[in-house]
Amino acid sequence: MEKVKEKVVNICKKIAVHPEDIESKFLEWFDSNKRFAFLTALIVGIITHITFITEMIFSQDGLWNSLTYSIPSAWEFSIGRWGIFLADKLVNNLAIPNITGIASIFIISIATVFVVDVLKLKNKITIFLSSVAMVVAPTLTTTMIFAYTSVAYCTAMLLTVLTVWLIFKEVKNRLYIYISIRV
Numbered sequence: 129m130e131k132v133k134e135k136v137v138n139i140c141k142k143i144a145v146h147p148e149d150i151e152s153k154f155l156e157w158f159d160s161n162k163r164f165a166f167l168t169a170l171i172v173g174i175i176t177h178i179t180f181i182t183e184m185i186f187s188q189d190g191l192w193n194s195l196t197y198s199i200p201s202a203w204e205f206s207i208g209r210w211g212i213f214l215a216d217k218l219v220n221n222l223a224i225p226n227i228t229g230i231a232s233i234f235i236i237s238i239a240t241v242f243v244v245d246v247l248k249l250k251n252k253i254t255i256f257l258s259s260v261a262m263v264v265a266p267t268l269t270t271t272m273i274f275a276y277t278s279v280a281y282c283t284a285m286l287l288t289v290l291t292v293w294l295i296f297k298e299v300k301n302r303l304y305i306y307i308s309i310r311v
Contacts, residue, residue, distance in 0.1 A: 173263035
């Protein structure tokens with residue numbers, strides 16, 4: 129009985145983290161390479177998209193939905209855009225390119241950190257190039273033109289990167305072990 133109890137305690141220690149250890153584990157994980165990737169993406173993204181952020185550039189759909197924007201309704205839900213309602217909470221349901229542009233760049237900068245971690249990039253030049261590639265990509269610019277959905281779509285990009293990150297991390301293995309023991 130003691131061996132079973134000891135195994136369960138060891139498994140729980142691997143799965144759960146004490147609240148006091150969270151900060152130290154985060155700082156250990158968020159090393160200088162990841163900080164460099166985040167800051168590079170944030171600074172280069174803002175510099176690259178500064179005209180978009182300051183000049184209020186819209187697409188036709190973005191112009192219409194920014195001027196008359198309201199909280200997503202049944203129409204948005206009916207076409208499968210249910211995530212817009214949740215992502216709009218990040219910017220308090222505002223569709224102003226100044227706010228949504230900076231929020232979108234910030235979200236993509238967070239995604240860059242996870243890309244650097246998944247790819248295990250160590251070289252500063254490689255980290256710089258990958259960070260820059262993520263924020264100057266034409267798809268990000270096109271996404272940001274639609275101010276009313278840019279935060280939601282960038283959040284979707286972040287969640288996509290997080291999904292891949294979780295697949296490649298040990299957390300998946302620990303959860304699998306935990307679930308198989310429970311079953």
